[in-house]
Every structure is written in structure tokens, then in C-alpha cells.
Amino acid sequence: MCELKRIIAREIRNAGPISIARYMEICMHNEEYGYYSKKNPIGAEGDFITSPEISQMFGELIGLWLIQVWLEHGAPKPFSLIELGPGRGTLMADILRSSSIIPSFKLNASIILLEKSETLTIIQRKSLQGFNITWHKNIEDIDSKPLFVVANEFFDALPIRQFIKKENKCFERMINIKENEKLFFCLQEIDLAESHRLPFYFIERDKVFETCEQTRQIVSKVSKNICAYGGAGLFIDYGHYGQQGDSLQAIFKHTYSDPLSNPGSSDLTAHVDFRAIEDIATATGARTSKLFTQGNFLTALGIDLRAKKLEKMMTTKQKINNTIAKNRLIKQDKMGHLFKVIGLTNQSAPKLPILET
Ligand code: SAH
Numbered sequence: 001m002c003e004l005k006r007i008i009a010r011e012i013r014n015a016g017p018i019s020i021a022r023y024m025e026i027c028m029h030n031e032e033y034g035y036y037s038k039k040n041p042i043g044a045e046g047d048f049i050t051s052p053e054i055s056q057m058f059g060e061l062i063g064l065w066l067i068q069v070w071l072e073h074g075a076p077k078p079f080s081l082i083e084l085g086p087g088r089g090t091l092m093a094d095i096l097r098s099s100s101i102i103p104s105f106k107l108n109a110s111i112i113l114l115e116k117s118e119t120l121t122i123i124q125r126k127s128l129q130g131f132n133i134t135w136h137k138n139i140e141d142i143d144s145k146p147l148f149v150v151a152n153e154f155f156d157a158l159p160i161r162q163f164i165k166k167e168n169k170c171f172e173r174m175i176n177i178k179e180n181e182k183l184f185f186c187l188q189e190i191d192l193a194e195s196h197r198l199p200f201y202f203i204e205r206d207k208v209f210e211t212c213e214q215t216r217q218i219v220s221k222v223s224k225n226i227c228a229y230g231g232a233g234l235f236i237d238y239g240h241y242g243q244q245g246d247s248l249q250a251i252f253k254h255t256y257s258d259p260l261s262n263p264g265s266s267d268l269t270a271h272v273d274f275r276a277i278e279d280i281a282t283a284t285g286a287r288t289s290k291l292f293t294q295g296n297f298l299t300a301l302g303i304d305l306r307a308k309k310l311e312k313m314m315t316t317k318q319k320i321n322n323t324i325a326k327n328r329l330i331k332q333d334k335m336g337h338l339f340k341v342i343g344l345t346n347q348s349a350p351k352l353p354i355l356e357t
Contacts, residue, residue, distance in 0.1 A: 002263070002264065002265075003032070003033050004027065004033040004263050008026055008263060011026075012175070012316070013177070016176075017174035017176040019174055019177065020160060020161055020173060021212075022159070022283055023160035024159035024160070025159050026263070027264050028116070033264045035266070035267060035268070036116065037119055038119070041267055042089065047266065050153050051152060051314050052087070052090040052152060053090055054325050055325035055326065055329060056092070057303055057306050057325070057326065058091070058298070059090065060095075060097070061301040061302065062091065062095060063095035063099055064098055065353060066095060066234070068353050069232045069352060070105060072353070073230060073231070075104065075105075075108075075213060076230055078109075079109060079146040080110045080111075080147040081109040082111075082114065082142065082147055082148070082150070082222075083145075083149075083151065084114045084218065084304060085154030086115060086124055087124075087153075087249060088120070088123050089113075089123065089125075089126075089128045090127060091152055092127075092128060092241055093128055094109075095204075110132075110143065111128075111131055111133045112134050112142060114137070114139060114142075115127040115134070116137055120137055142221070142225065143265075144225070145229055146229045146231040147222070148233075149231070149232070150233070151235045151236065151237070152237070152315075155239075156237050156269040156270060156272050157267075158212050158218075160210045160211065160212045161173075161210070161211050162208045162209070163198055163203065163210075163211070165205050165207075166206060166263060170195035171188060172190050173186075173246075174186050174187070176235075178267070182225055184260070196279075204244055204245060204335065207245060208244060208245055210247060210248075210270060210278070212270070212273075215276065215277065219280040220280050223285075223286035226286055226345060227285045227346045227347075230349065231345070232340065232344065233345070234343050235277065235342050236339060236340070237272040237340065238273030238335075238339050239271045239273060239274055240273060240340075241273070241340075242273060242274075242276075242277045243271075247270045247271035250262070250266040250268050251269070252265065252267075271342075274342050277342060278342065286343065286346060287346065287349065288344045289342055289343035289352050291341070292340065292354070294330070294341055295335075295336025295337060299330055301354065307326045342355075343356065
């Protein structure tokens with residue numbers, strides 16, 4: 001049995017079944033054996049590949065969108081440019097490169113990366129060499145300044161809890177262990193006080209309903225600061241709008257696997273509920289945009305033009321690869337439809353380009 005499984009088994013045997021959130025926390029962030037602590041999971045050699053790793057066009061276009069928003073907001077100075085969960089640092093590097101057209105953007109930005117993994121922090125330090133960057137592990141530590149925030153495939157990585165309503169009782173889906181050391185899901189009735197904090201009216205019987213406490217904390221803090229000091233946020237992730245059902249998934253070496261197998265070695269994620277993000281942000285007084293698909297957003301930002309411009313300097317083979325990468329980002333059957341984009345800003349801010357026009 002691997003070390004991480006031993007840690008999980010010990011915790012369950014000592015204190016009883018653990019929540020899915022606790023399981024995800026141990027699997028992803030255990031300091032010695034957690035998924036993000038051990039190696040670099042992102043990219044062709046890792047378990048999954050993200051949009052900024054597929055093509056530089058992704059980060060460049062997001063960068064131009066952010067600069068446009070910053071300009072339309074009156075180019076506030078100084079301001080924080082924040083990325084949540086920056087992985088290898090590729091998206092931020094592409095944003096900063098594309099910002100060269102408006103030098104005052106980079107000059108006045110305090111760059112902040114919210115990152116929990118020491119391993120990935122080291123990689124980000126290398127990708128972003130030469131920039132003055134502050135790393136935070138806790139969103140509560142961000143400054144009281146205008147903030148422009150971006151996150152790609154961040155919220156899907158945060159630990160979720162799952163609940164099921166049966167008759168008039170509510171249960172949490174927990175993880176237990178058998179005599180033979182096999183992990184399995186079980187249901188544990190939750191107390192009435194806790195069930196009242198869930199949108200009971202909304203939960204359909206026998207369907208899984210997912211919540212994410214860290215998403216609540218982070219979106220709430222970011223939205224409050226945007227309301228108080230100005231700025232905007234752009235969140236991109238795969239997900240849905242208020243659907244119910246079990247979306248916990250594990251990716252092991254680029255293929256789906258059982259979330260309870262290979263703890264610490266497979267990437268555990270859940271689909272992001274953009275309705276929950278919208279509810280959390282609007283409860284603080286922020287304004288959210290409508291939900292766009294990644295395909296529509298990147299197309300509206302001019303990915304076709306950008307691809308053509310890049311292709312002028314490319315060999316035939318590079319051109320083919322560039323088209324493949326572009327299609328991967330925007331086509332319905334690839335990342336174009338499942339991946340969604342939402343923007344947020346404060347009530348008095350101008351309309352967000354593309355997302356609110
Ligand atoms: N945005 C990147 C990486 C996505 S992977 C990309 O598009 O390539 C998820 C990232 O979020 C990793 O950098 C991971 O270490 C970080 N992360 C996960 N949980 C976190 C948490 N609770 N706080 C801060 N960072 C976290």
C-alpha cells in the first residue's frame with residue numbers, strides 16, 4: 001500500500017469516514033505525497049494539459065482582454081494583477097508578454113500568484129524570471145487595491161463535498177475503508193442544522209448536489225475587493241450552470257480513472273458550478289456577466305486573426321500544429337463548449353468587453 005493510502009486509512013480508522021473534500025485535500029496537497037507536491041502534473045508529460053499549455057494564443061488574448069478592461073476602468077494605478085492557481089506560470093507569462101503594447105499596464109501592476117504547491121511555485125519562479133512577483137497561499141492576504149483577477153482551471157481543483165437528499169433526510173457522501181484496505185463511498189446522515197445551510201428546495205431527490213467551501217471563500221473575497229476598490233475578474237473552467245449530479249473525476253496519465261484508486265497519483269477535479277460562483281459574487285454586491293463558452297469567447301477575441309498572424313512566420317508543419325491547437329481550444333467537441341467563461345466587476349464599472357456587450 002502506498003504511503004498516502006496509509007495516511008488516509010489511518011485517518012478513517014481513527015475518526016471514521018472522511019468527506020470527499022478531506023480526501024481531495026489529502027490526495028492533492030499532502031506535503032510529502034500529495035499530487036501537487038510530488039511532480040509537475042501539467043503538460044504533455046503530466047496527466048493533463050491546459051489551454052495556456054496548448055497555445056500561446058490563449059494567454060495573449062486573455063491578456064489583451066484584461067488590458068482593455070483595465071483601460072476602460074480608467075487605468076487605476078497601482079493595481080494588483082492576480083492569477084489564481086497558475087500551474088506552470090505560462091498564462092501569466094503570455095499575459096505579460098502581450099501587455100508590452102501598453103507598457104504602463106506592466107509598470108503599475110503588482111503581480112500576485114495564489115499558489116499552494118511548493119513544487120509549482122518553483123516552476124512559476126523560473127517561467128516568470130525577471131518579474132517582481134508576490135506569492136500568496138491564502139486569498140485573505142491580498143492587498144486593498146484595485147484588482148484584475150484571472151483563473152483558468154483553478155476552481156475545478158478545489159475540494160468539493162457531495163450531498164444527497166432522500167425522502168426528507170439529507171446525507172453526505174463520505175469515504176470509508178474495508179477490512180481488505182479497499183476505499184469505498186458510503187452515505188452519512190447530516191444533522192438538520194447543516195442541511196439547512198444547503199439549498200434544500202433546489203436539491204432534487206436522489207441526485208448528488210456538490211458544494212465547494214474554498215470556492216465560496218475565494219470568490220467572496222475577490223468580489224468584495226472588486227466592489228470596494230474596483231477591478232474585474234475572469235474565470236475560465238469546465239463546468240455547468242446549476243446542474244446536479246456526481247462530477248468528481250480522476251485523470252491518471254491522460255485517461256479517466258476511479259477517483260478512489262491511485263490516491264496522490266491521479267488528478268482529482270470536479271465540474272465547476274458557475275451558478276454558485278454567480279450567487280456568491282452577486283451576494284457581495286458584484287455584477288457577473290452571462291456565461292460564455294470558451295469557443296465563443298476566444299473567437300470573439302480574434303483567435304482566427306491571431307492564428308493567421310502567427311502563421312506568417314511558421315513552417316508548414318508549424319502551421320498545421322497551430323491550427324490543431326486553435327481547434328482544440330475553440331471547437332465544440334474539444335474544449336470550446338465544455339469550458340465556460342464568466343466575468344465579474346462592480347456595479348458602477350463599464351460593461352465588460354465581449355461578455356457584457
Ligand atoms: N491555471 C493553470 C493550472 C491549473 S491546475 C493552467 O491553466 O495551466 C490548478 C492549479 O491550482 C495548480 O497550480 C495548483 O497547485 C493550484 N491550486 C490548487 N488548489 C489550490 C488552493 N487551494 N490554493 C491555491 N492554489 C491551488
